[in-house]
Amino acid sequence: MKFLVxxxxxxxxxxxxMSFFFNQMSDSSKLIYxxxxxxxxxxxxxxxxxxxxSKKNKE
Structure with a gap:
């Protein structure tokens, strides 16, 4: 679970x-976004x- 966090x-x-620069992105950059x-x-x-x-298993 730590790894996922x-x-x-x-x-x-x-x-x-990436969100700060969304307006300046090209089409390929938006695809990556x-x-x-x-x-x-x-x-x-x-x-x-x-x-x-994990909560179910504790109960």
Whole structure:
């Protein structure tokens, strides 16, 4: 679970940095931005799923 948290933080920082320059991006840069966005959302879903699973196992 720690690894997922670190990945979400790292990708979140990268995504936030890219968001500041969104208006200046070319089409290929926007494609990379959308890929990073979808990866970040996927990691968040996995993190929530892991959190729920670990909470169930404790009970």
């Amino acid at each position: 670190y990945q979400v933080i790292a990708i979140g920082v990268i995504w936030l940095g 959308y890929i990073v966005s979808s990866w970040l959302l996927f990691l968040i879903v996995l993190l929530v799923k892991e959190f729920i699973r």
